[in-house]
Amino acid sequence: MTRYEPAIDVASITAIDVHVHIEMDAHGHNSLPDDLAAAAAKYFSTGGLQPRLDAVAEYYRERNTAAVVFTVDATTNLGHAPISSAEIAAGAAANNDVLIPFGSVDPNLPDAVDRVQRLIEESGVRGFKFHPTVQRFDPSDERFSPLYEVLERAGVVALFHTGQTGIGAGMKGGRGLRLGLSNPMLLDSVAADFGDLQIIMAHPSVPWQDEAISVATHKHNTWIDLSGWSPKYFPPQLVRNAGTLLKDRVLFGSDFPMLSPDRWLRDIELTDLKPEALPGIVKHNAVRLLGLDG
Numbered sequence: 001m002t003r004y005e006p007a008i009d010v011a012s013i014t015a016i017d018v019h020v021h022i023e024m025d026a027h028g029h030n031s032l033p034d035d036l037a038a039a040a041a042k043y044f045s046t047g048g049l050q051p052r053l054d055a056v057a058e059y060y061r062e063r064n065t066a067a068v069v070f071t072v073d074a075t076t077n078l079g080h081a082p083i084s085s086a087e088i089a090a091g092a093a094a095n096n097d098v099l100i101p102f103g104s105v106d107p108n109l110p111d112a113v114d115r116v117q118r119l120i121e122e123s124g125v126r127g128f129k130f131h132p133t134v135q136r137f138d139p140s141d142e143r144f145s146p147l148y149e150v151l152e153r154a155g156v157v158a159l160f161h162t163g164q165t166g167i168g169a170g171m172k173g174g175r176g177l178r179l180g181l182s183n184p185m186l187l188d189s190v191a192a193d194f195g196d197l198q199i200i201m202a203h204p205s206v207p208w209q210d211e212a213i214s215v216a217t218h219k220h221n222t223w224i225d226l227s228g229w230s231p232k233y234f235p236p237q238l239v240r241n242a243g244t245l246l247k248d249r250v251l252f253g254s255d256f257p258m259l260s261p262d263r264w265l266r267d268i269e270l271t272d273l274k275p276e277a278l279p280g281i282v283k284h285n286a287v288r289l290l291g292l293d294g
Contacts, residue, residue, distance in 0.1 A: 057099050077108070140189045158197055160184075185215065239273050
């Protein structure tokens with residue numbers, strides 16, 4: 001497979017969406033087991049929308065927007081084979097004018113560190129997506145330190161789901177998924193121990209928004225992406241900090257296909273976010289974080 005190298009014309013794009021899911025591969029394989037996928041489609045009211053990578057690339061190309069794309073590997077917890085991160089990276093390499101690939105490796109796998117290393121070296125991924133609730137792991141557990149060491153040494157980004165999730169919502173016992181594993185305060189120790197590892201706390205972290213802001217204001221190797229919610233529902237303290245103290249470390253993310261970038265960009269205009277902070281949030285902060293400025 002071709003190793004990914006970006007070819008994004010930073011000057012010409014209008015935005016970078018740092019949170020885009022690839023839910024189906026080229027072979028029709030879903031990233032989630034059928035029962036979870038059906039429940040998620042109902043929860044998010046998407047009708048089961050699962051665009052494949054090339055369609056996602058064209059969607060963002062039409063909008064003159066770059067996108068970070070990834071899946072979630074939760075093999076051990078869900079008992080379901082993931083979409084291949086290597087294939088996502090190869091697809092991104094074929095669409096490297098608009099796509100930036102992140103990998104995903106189940107941290108509970110015995111060879112997780114080796115898998116991460118291969119995706120970095122052979123596929124050229126620029127970061128990794130973790131979902132502590134779906135993958136069922138405590139990110140603050142020191143047994144995952146070797147994994148973070150590899151990411152820090154390679155200079156790639158660690159993106160963690162934080163806050164509530166719609167995955168498993170409405171199912172019996174939430175299908176056994178533990179929300180508490182996605183409390184952003186669990187990332188404080190990771191940020192403390194790996195000070196050069198750039199960590200994105202994804203989503204408004206309901207019900208732990210104040211914890212996320214606390215971590216971000218104290219640990220300057222942490223970032224917040226604003227994906228998964230229409231901006232008109234953002235907590236006021238998030239809007240206030242995104243426009244002031246944290247304006248250089250807040251990122252535009254949609255959570256596509258669950259939420260469209262069109263709606264996010266339209267609804268952000270309905271908030272009290274300081275207008276001068278928007279160019280950084282929508283584009284320039286991500287350019288800096290992802291090293292797209294050369």
